[in-house]
Amino acid sequence: MYKKTRARYFFLMPGIIWILAFTIFPLIYSLYLSFTNANMRNFNRGWDVIGLENYASIPSDLRVGETVVTSVYLTLGSTAVTLVLGTFVAWLFNHNLPGLRIFRGILTMPLFAAPIALGFMGLILFNETSGSINSFIRGLGGQGVRWMTDSWSARTAVLLLDAWQWTPFVFIIVLAAMQSIPDELYEAARLDTASGWPIFRHITFPLIAPALGTVALLRLVETFKILDIPLSMLGGGPGSATQTYSYYVYITGLRSFNMGYASSLAYILVIIAIIISSIYFWRIRARFE
Amino acid sequence: MNRRLFTFVLVLSALFTLLSLTTVLAQDQTFMGKTAEELFPEVANDQERSSAMEALLAANLPDATGRFAGQTLTVSVQQAGARGGISGPYYFWRPAFEAATGATLEIVEIPQAQYFTTTSTDFLTGQNSYDVMNIGAWFLSDYVVNGWIQPVEQFFDQEGFPEWDRDAVFPSLANLMKWEDQWYGVLNDGDAQMLYYRKDILTDPKWQEEFQAETGMEMPVPPKTWQELLAVTRFFNGKDWNGDGDPDDGISLHLRTGGQGMFHFMSLSAPFAITPAEGDDPGKVTKYDNVYWFDPDDLTPLINQPGHVAALEFLKELAATGSEAQFGWELGEAWNNFLNGNAIATFSWGDVGSLAQDPSRSIIQGKLGGARIPCSERWYDRETGEFVEDSENPNCVGNTTGGSWFPVMSAFTDTPELAYYFMAMHAAKPINFWNVVYGWTGVDPGATYTLFPPMGTATVEDYVNAGYNADDAQEYITGYGENFFSHPIYQTYLRIPGTVTFWEILDTRLGQAMIGESTPQEALDLVAQEWENTNNDLGREEQLQIYQTGIGYTPGG
Amino acid sequence: MTTLPKSLPLETPRLAPIRRSPLPRILLWLAVMVVTLWVLYPFAWAVITSFKTQRQALEPTFVPFLQFQPSLENWGAELGLGGRETAFALGNSIMISVGATLLATLLGTLTGYALARFRYGIGNRNIVSWVMSQRFLPPVATLIPFFLFMQRLKLIDTVPGMILVNTTFTLPFAILIMRDFFADFPEEIEEAALVDGASPLQIFLRVALPLATPALTAAAIICFAFAWNEYLFASVMAPKDAKPYTFLVASTSTVRGVHFGYLATRMLIAITLPVVLSLFVQRYIVRGLTLGAVKG
CATH class of the missing domain: 3.40.190.10 (Periplasmic binding protein-like II)
Structure with missing residues (x-):
């Protein structure tokens, strides 16, 4: 009954107004910039509206293709790795072992490492000559990996760092989902003397699948925005190997100061984000009301 | 009183007296009423402090407290900390600058990778935060063409500013600080790439022999x-x-x-x-x-x-x-x-x-x-x-590959005179020379007085006093000078x-x-x-x- | 099947282990150890590197004293000579993060409560979708317009300005976490208060809010971590007076190359505070992240 009270606006509006106030202007302004030739030279002297020219030149921009490849590899790769590892770790922690609590705390630590610092950390870890990862590989009798001088290895190094940071996120959510599965289901299965893997395959997995789907979407979107780690770790190199799409938007807009073009690149990303979020809401629509 | 204790106290007081005496002796020179300890609080050793004090006094900075007292100068520089390359010397000489001008120096350190982005955004949006920016030579064109910085020639040879020797600047380097024959930058660092090799190995007869045997050349x-x-x-x-x-x-x-x-x-x-x-x-x-x-x-x-x-x-x-x-x-x-x-x-x-x-x-x-x-x-x-x-x-x-990091003056500064005072002070011969000689500053030779004769006037001792090996100094400084002067x-x-x-x-x-x-x-x-x-x-x-x-x-x- | 329990009793997992032989248990522990090592390894390497000089940092040595002579140079420089700057930047980081956290959780709680309790003509789901979509926007896209906007407000390079920036980025997260919490929260208690003649505000303050402490804590720690880790906007908008600590981390890459020892030192300092916080409020984070992501 009190659902109709006027007070409801008092509760709702502060947050909504805040978001509107601070995001609407930048968004509209960037949309406008994307139709202009604004750059460093003319920014204060007046630029021209050039219609869709910026958007038209995107397909022929070599860097766009290169950076999209990197972004897609990182996004799909890191999402897959975090999902598999996160689920595995959640499965481990879903066992009744005494003392596990302490470890759970340790395992969430990476989530709170600043990505910019993480990239620099990668610089030390993946260093080909002095880095501990290559020392470790050599210690096991392998050959050092060319983390910094081979395109796919470098992309993989960035992927591993990102996965290191975000595996705990998947772990926490999947663990929660696993623990919401009623015991009765397991007990029934155990009476059938099914052992570990079949139980996981036929009972646990189907029940955590919805949560996994949600997490996957969230991770896809977040990883596509990745910028800090490649920026600080490899400067986008070797060559353009670890330049992600966001990175390209960044250097176009804020190093070359080709603001018009950068805004059009960014808006492509906004459109992709809208498509992905639509899928997201379509998928979990049922849970919202 | 216990005799042992007495001796102890005696020795202690003697030591104390001696210590205060040395302090007094070391303090005999002051600049603007300040001692070397006050002006250079953070040094690696006494030699560094006393030579810096000497350089400061030799720079003969004019007393400008009357003109600038109470003003603030904001300078941006590539971040490396108070003892790091390029940003370090700005911190090192700050107390001296503040003593000479009565002004306050604010140093804004910006990560090197971010420097162009941050300073350009500042100008583009009309924020204009900085009076002086220490830039890499490859920024100059954008800064000049966009009208963000101003030439500094109007202050040359004026009374009341530190003197620096423009003619001593390597010509190819001076070109980088000028635009259309006008000086925008003032001497600080001088960059060019030179060749370094292991002299001990290359002059080793054993290796020379083997080299000749293998390659057929000397x-x-x-x-x-x-x-x-x-x-x-x-x-x-x-x-x-x-x-x-x-x-x-x-x-x-x-x-x-x-x-x-x-x-x-x-x-x-x-x-x-x-x-x-x-x-x-x-x-x-x-x-x-x-x-x-x-x-x-x-x-x-x-x-x-x-x-x-x-x-x-x-x-x-x-x-x-x-x-x-x-x-x-x-x-x-x-x-x-x-x-x-x-x-x-x-x-x-x-x-x-x-x-x-x-x-x-x-x-x-x-x-x-x-x-x-x-x-x-x-x-x-x-x-x-x-x-x-x-x-x-x-x-x-x-x-002249590299940054040759040098200061330029914002076109929008409220304190152009103070800004130039700052720039000229770091270019003043004794101070610039001191920076070059003390390698931690990251300031590389940019003027002839840092080179050995016949190109310049420095001596190997100048470098040895700052911790150089004499042979190394000879090799490095000679090579650097030839790099700037011997190519057609x-x-x-x-x-x-x-x-x-x-x-x-x-x-x-x-x-x-x-x-x-x-x-x-x-x-x-x-x-x-x-x-x-x-x-x-x-x-x-x-x-x-x-x-x-x-x-x-x-x-x- | 996707509904999560209202409280997550992580301390007492329901699934009993398979106890037929001791072997799986040993294997499980082994796996837990491997995972823990994987997580701790980079931290450990950073700790080791922070005690190395620049020359040593580029050698693959692990054991101090045996393989290399540890040096306090980096820590000394960071906390001694550079101590003032470290303290200044850390102070800024704390003010910015705490400010943004307080604002975002305050606004997020109100709006989250509203979205869970009341109905709006425009459709609650639409509002939630729109709030959520804010998380999908790439921040780079709006940096320059944002800068111009902040400039109008005369907030460039000020702590309030950076609080505002970070509040804007973290607010959607806070709203979603709080909305989910209140949505799961039984309405009956509040309705009882309503019968007693309390106003909606009184109900919110006296009944709902006290019970929301766990979710509030979770939202707060997540907002704090996000604000603490922000670098991109800070590097352009706050290079001087409001410089946060992430700025110092980035600056270990200098005109004379990367200084690895400093880098490790600063990275550890940067990571310490949020990690320590995260360990303290462990239970609430698990809740918060779960609520925020699975349900919204």
């Missing part, structure tokens, strides 16, 4: 051409010449994308791609001579010309005589490999010479060899469209708007070529194509005009 000390250098690094690469039990490297380079690797290419490719003008003045800029970046008539990129491509192929060959990991190294790592005694040679900035003296960074003090950047026995003549090979008279082209011609610096973009493109594509993802020809073709686009975006006509002015080219001339 060991070149120092290597004078790139081809000689390649022979040397190829010979030493993979041999255990430092006796640590492991095979060691030939060359050590910083080739990481974003790790200033493209500067290596610039210095190396200059003698492959630039020809001197015929006639009396070899430095005259014509359509075919003394140009490196673009065709001065129509702005066609020259970067994928045969000479440039041959240079990149050569750089790959040279890099193959060192660690494979160097394609992922940035400055620190490449220097370290050389300073740790694992590489026979490197070519880089003056910093290597000074860092070699720091025991926490280097084990090669006293073993350093230095020479000017090598020439090339093979180069491309664009006029005839042919390669020239001549090992008797190689093509020699000097460079010098590579033009890229000075058009968008230089940051041009170099970012070059750096990226070079990176791909270095790791074998594309051939040198493919990589440089791509650079040319992307440079064309950039020029078109920025306005081709205007870019061409600025380029011509920048390199001093008159069409048809």
Whole structure:
């Protein structure tokens, strides 16, 4: 009954107004910039509206293709790795072992490492000559990996760092989902003397699948925005190997100061984000009301 | 009173008296009523403090407290901390500056990778936070053309400012601080890449013999051409010449994308791609001579010309005589490999010479060899469209590769006089010289008084007093000076708007070529194509005009 | 099946282990150890590197004293000579993060409560979708317009300005977490209060808010971590007076190359505070992240 009270606006509006106030202007302004030739030279002297020219030149921009490849590899790769590892770790922690609590705390630590610092950390870890990862590989009798001088290895190094940071996120959510599965289901299965893997395959997995789907979407979107780690770790190199799409938007807009073009690149990303979020809401629509 | 205690107290008071006496003696000199301890609170040792005090007094800074008291000066600088390269000296001399002017100096440190973005955004949005910015030479064109900085010549030779010797600045370096013959920058750091090698090994008769046996040529000390250098690094690469039990490297380079690797290419490719003008003045800029970046008539990129491509192929060959990991190294790592005694040679900035003296960074003090950047026995003549090979008279082209980090004055400053006072103070001969001699400052030689005769007036003792090994100082400073004075011609610096973009493109594509993802020809073709686009975006006509002015080219001339 | 329990009793997992032989248990522990090592390894390497000089940092040595002589140079420089700057930047980081956290959780709680309790003409789901979509926007896209906007407000390079920036980025997260919490929260208690004649505000303050402490804590710690780790906007908008600590981390890459020892030192300092916080409020984070992501 009190659902109709006027007070409801008092509760709702502060947050909504805040978001509107601070995001609407930048968004509209960037949309406008994307139709202009604004750059460093003319920014204060007046630029021209050039219609869709910026958007038209995107397909022929070599860097766009290169950076999209990197972004897609990182996004799909890191999402897959975090999902598999996160689920595995959640499965481990879903066992009744005494003392596990302490470890759970340790395992969430990476989530709170600043990505910019993480990239620099990668610089030390993946260093080909002095880095501990290559020392470790050599210690096991392998050959050092060319983390910094081979395109796919470098992309993989960035992927591993990102996965290191975000595996705990998947772990926490999947663990929660696993623990919401009623015991009765397991007990029934155990009476059938099914052992570990079949139980996981036929009972646990189907029940955590919805949560996994949600997490996957969230991770896809977040990883596509990745910028800090490649920026600080490899400067986008070797060559353009670890330049992600966001990175390209960044250097176009804020190093070359080709603001018009950068805004059009960014808006492509906004459109992709809208498509992905639509899928997201379509998928979990049922849970919202 | 216990006798022992009495003795103890006696000795203690004697010590105390002695201590206060020395303090008083050390305090005999003051500047603006301040002692050396007050002016230089953070020093590595007493020698550093007393020499700094001496330099300060010799700089003869005019008392400007009447004019500037209470004002604030905001200076931005590449971040490296209070004892780091380039930003360190601004902190070091801050108390002295504040004492001389009565003003407050605010130092804003900005991470180097972010510097152009942060300062440009500040100007673009009209925030105008900084009075003085310490910039890399490749920022100058954008800053000038956008009207963000102002010339400083109006303050030259005026009363009430610190004096500095403009004529002592290396001419090629002075050009970088000027725009259309007007001074915008004031001397601070001087950058060029020179050759460093292990003198102890190259002059070792045992190695010389082996070298001759293997290659049939005499060991070149120092290597004078790139081809000689390649022979040397190829010979030493993979041999255990430092006796640590492991095979060691030939060359050590910083080739990481974003790790200033493209500067290596610039210095190396200059003698492959630039020809001197015929006639009396070899430095005259014509359509075919003394140009490196673009065709001065129509702005066609020259970067994928045969000479440039041959240079990149050569750089790959040279890099193959060192660690494979160097394609992922940035400055620190490449220097370290050389300073740790694992590489026979490197070519880089003056910093290597000074860092070699720091025991926490280097084990090669006293073993350093230095020479000017090598020439090339093979180069491309664009006029005839042919390669020239001549090992008797190689093509020699000097460079001013690098940042040459120097201060410029904002066009929007409220305190231009105070700003110039600050800039001139750091350029004042005794202070600049002190900065050069103390290597931790990151300030490399930029004026003749830092060189040895006949080019300059410094003495080896000046450097030895600051902790240099005498032989090393001789090698490094002589090599650096020759780098600036002994070449017939010098590579033009890229000075058009968008230089940051041009170099970012070059750096990226070079990176791909270095790791074998594309051939040198493919990589440089791509650079040319992307440079064309950039020029078109920025306005081709205007870019061409600025380029011509920048390199001093008159069409048809 | 996707509904999560209202409280997550992580301390007492329901699935009993398979106890037929001791072997799986040993294997499980082994796996837990491996995972823990994988997580701790980079931290450990950073700790080791922070005690190395620049020359040592580029050698693959692990054991101090045996393989290399540890040096306090980096820590000394960071906390001694550079101590003032470290303290200044850390102070800024704390003010910015705490400010943004307080604002975002305050606004997020109100709006989250509203979205869970009341109905709006425009459709609650639409509002939630729109709030959620804010998380999908790439921040780079709006940096320059944002800068111009902040400039109008005269908030460039000020702590309030950076609080505002970070509040804007973290607010959607706070709203979603709080909305989910209140949506799961039984309405009956509040309705009882309503019968007693309390106003909606009184009900919110006296009944709902006290019970929301766990979710509030979770939202707060997540907002704090996000604000603490922000670098991109800070590097352009706050280079001087409001410089946060991430700025110092980035600055270990200098004109003379990367200084690895400093880098490790600063990275550890940067990571310490949020990690320590995260360990303290462990239970609430698990809740918060779960609520925020699975349900919204």
